[in-house]
Amino acid sequence: MSKQPEYTIKDIAAEMGVSVSTVSRALNNHPHISEETKVRVRELVEKHNYRHNALAASLRNSRSNTIGLILPRLSQYFPSTVATAIQNKLHEYGYNLMICQSNDSPAMEKELVNVLYASRVEGLIVSAAMHTVDFSHFDVFSKSRIPLVFYDRVPTNYDAHKVKGDDYSGGYQTTLHLLQQGCRRIAHIGGPLTCSIYQNRYNGYLDALKEYDVPVDEEIVFFHELTKENALKTCDVIFSQTSLPDAIFACNDTTAIAVMEYAKKRQVHIPEDLKLTGYSNDPRSEIITPPITSVEQFPYEVGDQAATLMMNLLQHKIKEDSDYVSITTPVELITRASSEAISGADFAGNTSFLSEDGQAKVNR
Incomplete structure (x- = not known):
């Protein structure tokens, strides 16, 4: 069976007899768009199962509202709890989280760094792969002034913001x-x-x-x-x-x-x-x-601290020319x-x- 063409924002505009920009503003709940128009747009979205193209929108406004997370493995207790804390904190600020697993492979980690950069994430949080000793593949973020935060497994020979346990x-x-x-x-x-x-x-x-x-x-x-x-x-x-x-x-x-x-x-x-x-x-x-x-x-605290540090960087609460932040979270026997x-x-x-x-x- 041939694939049905996807219903687009242009189709909504044509069916309503309005401009594409009007539909876009209605989808984003713009105050200058009437409630009647917004209701009609929502009805057509539901009727035709319209899918908003977040990537295209991010290309237009240079914002993805997405943070990348690279961790070794999600199946274990500590990394899964940290990831949950990071996601919950970012959600408070209206950000989404894109989670990737390196499987403790430096080669996979390098590939994921490039994928997330190409996906236009606004920041990257990382727990390094077990055998990563060369961190130069992260330069693409630091050179582009995209916030980069390491946690738990942090580099000792690479300047970056870090959250580490004691x-x-x-x-x-x-x-x-x-x-x-x-x-x-x-x-x-x-x-x-x-x-x-x-x-x-x-x-x-x-x-x-x-x-x-x-x-x-x-x-x-x-x-x-x-x-x-x-x-x-x-x-x-x-x-x-x-x-x-x-x-x-x-x-x-x-x-x-x-x-x-x-x-x-x-x-x-x-x-x-x-x-x-x-x-x-x-x-x-x-x-x-x-x-x-x-x-x-205290993995939840580690994740919360990493996400908070990321938001402070995105909101410019930490100046670009300031020293790198290093946070040490406590442990307890x-x-x-x-x-x-x-x-x-x-x-x-x-x-x-x-x-x-x-x-x-x-x-x-």
């Missing part, structure tokens, strides 16, 4: 908590250090160990993308060692949950044999048994049963031996 504090608080529970051999499972958030969490981990004069054990420090599959591979390494760590600090809750599942299968009890913490305070961390200690990142000390336990240190099947077994 990941150093999160790493420090988590490790300090485990040390205060008596742990001295704390494994660290972090993301790639090319990504700012994991570098900062690792730095917090290192400084907390240093404060307690605990040396870093490189055999139980791991860096990779924090997926369930990678977490299970890392568990194969950790749980095959002669001496099991007394704690694991996982830099996201997906990894922490995978570690817990693995430990249960190996009959390693949490927190008696192994203390465990995650990061992000994903709702799953609270309902699993035992519930997992995690770091609350939420302690739960997975890392709590067991009353009466000897926390001076654990000794381990291998069971008959060759698996690490804790002896207190």
